[in-house]
Amino acid sequence: MGTSEASADRWSRLHVPFPPEGETIGGGASVGGAVGHAAWIAADRGPVQRRGRSALRRARRGGRAVAKFVWSGRAARGPTRGEADVPTDRILTLDLGGSGLKAGLFAPDGTLQATASVPMAFDEPREGISEQDPAVWWAGARQALSEIAAAAGPDFDRVSGIAICGFTRxxxxxxxxxxVVRPAIGFRDARAGAEVAAALARPEFAAHPAARPFNVFHPLARLLWVAAHEPEVWSxxxxxxxxxxxxxxxxxxxxxxxAVSQHWMAxxxxxxxDSLAALAGIRPPALPPLFAPHAIVGRVRPSDDPVMARLAGVPVFCGANDSWAAAAGLGALAPGRAYGISGSSEVFGxxxxxxxxxxxxLTLPWGDGLWQIGGPGLNGANALAWIVDRLDRSDLPFEAKLAGLLAGPRHAAPLLFLPYLVxxxxxxxxxxxxAAFLGLGAGHGPADLVRAVMEGVAFHARLVLERAEAAVGRRASEVRLGGGGAASSVWNQIRADGIxxxxxxxxxxxxxxxxxxxxAQVGLGLAPDLAAAIDGAGLAFERFRPDPAAARRADRLHAIxxxxxxxxADVSRRLAAIDRDPSASG
Structure with a gap:
């Protein structure tokens, strides 16, 4: 059995299948943990018509508690909260991103009626360490919801469902x-290098199908680090x-x-x-019950907070990670379509x-018979911000600084940028x-440097896409692009030419x-599937086609x-070795 088949087989044995049209099915396996304790599935399912049974089976296997939950039912059909004279037809959404939290209140036709944004930052005291206190997220969510409530007025009382997405890894x-027992270990964190090397040094671990890939960004690697360095926390x-x-x-x-976001942990x-965790010598925490993204996990609890009290009883849908949600929001969840999310870092697949x-x-099952081949990067708009802010130290808005730099004179000689700043x-x-600039000469100016950075991000995306296309055996029909970077028409054209x-x-x-x-539309039974929900929302898209001459030049540059x-990569590793041990010789 090949790696793909093994992955699919494990998935089918571990998870309840994604639901057919109009149904929600939730299930999950919970293995081990510091205590023999498991989360409970939402007892208040409101309008869900139960067709199956909820079951909890516990057994002792090798000294570890094993809990399994399965329930199934019809999705909620329409509003489930509020008095008869107050219609509930608004959808409240939150997107927890790497640089902040955004919230939006949608009208039934997909119009964003109110939005709010709360900036946030990771604690990164030194290279390779990236953490954030989850209390910051909750405080940001409450602030954003307060702003939405103020802007929406009485319509805030018409919320029929809440869905949240967030960064993963x-x-x-x-x-x-x-x-929460410690700050969350962030997606840029690379501290677990020693633990990864020790685990991969064990032949049985390295040969395990789930060990491909296994690196410092894998959830198990982070758990190994906590167990080794913070045993009191780990307990x-x-x-x-x-x-x-x-x-x-x-x-x-x-x-x-x-199930989408927890794939690697599962x-x-x-x-x-025989699990990868067991071979690493660790008893992992419990894996919570796993649901389809549009399944209801519970309802907002009563609260003394006046804003939260207005949401009491509203169903909360499970949601998924921000990459999956953005691809869904772009209408990209269809075979043959590529997607890109251009934020502070980029995701492409x-x-x-x-x-x-x-x-x-990364080959991930994304539900409804679809697979994602691609993955998250660490560099995107952060690289552009880096070069713009260093070339223009003024207090002008970023967009103004970028436009000014791009308007400068350009040199004819080509310039490449490998965008791996972190x-x-x-x-x-x-x-x-x-990162590295290649071909930098005395004639190059600010405009050349900025364009090289924008082009380098596009070339990296092309690198990912071409590998995915070769594996799948088909060329992408189009690239659906979203995120903050998609707001730049100049960058979008550079991407079209470069990719x-x-x-x-x-x-x-x-x-x-x-x-x-x-x-939420699918979970409430208001749309048959995710693509239909987006198609019916009337969202605006802009198309950028490759310029033939620019694309031919980009082909030559991308080969280099x-x-x-x-x-x-070789130079980077040698420099990193000096950084870790500056006194070493050789």
């Missing part, structure tokens, strides 16, 4: 009561959840997650004594109707990798919120970009 560790850990799961918990009191804990493996790419995840998974594909961009920044809107990866 970030571990939130909870005790048995759902309390309290009962659950490991995603960032948006923590917000769902704060709203509902229910510990739950989604794969690492599947198989009991190809949607296929079958599993396919490509070196360095290492890279897909497809290299190398925390030591660093050699038509770019279909959503210039609005709320792709994650749009995906959450689609999730691709060939230079090995050399730059």
């Amino acid at each position: 970030t571990q939130v560790l909870l005790d048995a009561e759902g309390c 309290k850990v009962a659950w490991v959840v995603e960032p948006k799961d923590h917000l769902n918990f704060r709203l509902t009191g229910r510990v739950a997650s989604d 794969m690492a804990t599947a198989g009991g004594s 190809l949607i296929a109707d079958h599993a396919a493996e490509a070196e360095g790419l 290492g890279e995840r897909t497809p290299f998974w190398d925390g030591d990798l660093r 050699g594909r038509e770019i279909v961009a959503m210039p609005q920044r709320q792709t994650g919120l749009a995906g959450c809107f689609a999730v 970009f691709r060939e230079s990866q090995g050399f730059v």
Whole structure:
């Protein structure tokens, strides 16, 4: 059995299938943990018509508690809260991103009636360390909801459902009561290098199908680090959840997650004594019940807070990670479509109707028979912000500084930029990798540097896409692009030329919120599927086609970009070795 088949087989054995049209099915396996304790599935399912039975089966296997939950039923059909004279037809959405939290209130036709944004920052005291206190997320959520309530007025009382998405590859560790035991380990964190090396040195571990890929960004690697370096903290850990799961918990009191976001953790804990976690010598925390993104996990609890009290009883849908939600919001969840989310970091992938493996790419089941081949990066708009802010130290808005720099004179000589300022995840998974300008000459000026950075980000996306296309066996019909970077028409054209594909961009920044809107629409029974929810929302897209001459030039430059990866990676590792031990010789 190949890697793809093994992955699909584990998935089918571990998870309840994604629901057929109009149904929600939730289930999950919970193995081990510091206590023999498991989360409860939402007892108040409101209008859900139960067709199956809820079951809890516990057994002792090798000294670990095993709990399994399964329930199924019809999705909520329409409003479930409020007095008869107050219609409930608004959808409240939140998108927890790497640089802040956004919230939006949608009208039934998909119009964003009110929005709010709360900036946030990770605590990154030194290279390779990235953490954030989940209390910051909850405070930001409450602030955003207060702003939405003020802007929406009486319409805030018409909320019929809430859906949240959030960044992934970030571990939130909870005790048995759902309390956070340490700051969340962020998606840029690379501290677990020694633990990864030690685990991969064990032949049985390295040969395990779930160990491909296994690196410092894998959830199990972070757990190994906590167990080794913070044993007192580790002894309290009962659950490991995603960032948006923590917000769902704060709203509902229910510990739950989604099968899309927890794929790698589920794969690492599947198989009991033969699991990847067991081979690493660790007893992992419990995996919470896993639901489809549009399943209801609970309802907003009563609260003394006047804003939260207005939401009491509203169903909260499970949601998923921000990449999945953004792809859903872009209408990209169809075979043959590629998607890109251009935020502070970029996510890029190809949607296929079958599993396919490509070196360095993540193959993930995304529900409804779809697979994502691609993955998250570490560099995107952050690289552009870096170069713009260093070339223009003025107090002008970023957009004005960017336009001014791009308007400067350009040199004819080509210039390449490898955009790995903070290492890279897909497809290299190398925390030591660093950026480089190639071909820099005395004639190059600010405009050349800025365009090279924008082009370098596009070339990296092309690198990911071409690997995915080769694995799937088909060329992407188009690239659906969203996020803050998609608001730049100049960058969108650079992407079209550099990637050699038509770019279909959503210039609005709320792709994650749009995906959450689609999730709630499906969960409430107002749309048959996610694509239909987006198609009916009337969202605006702009198309950018490759310029033939610019695309031919980009083909030549990208070939050099691709060939230079090995050399730059080798230099980066040697420099990192000096940084870690400056006194060493050789």
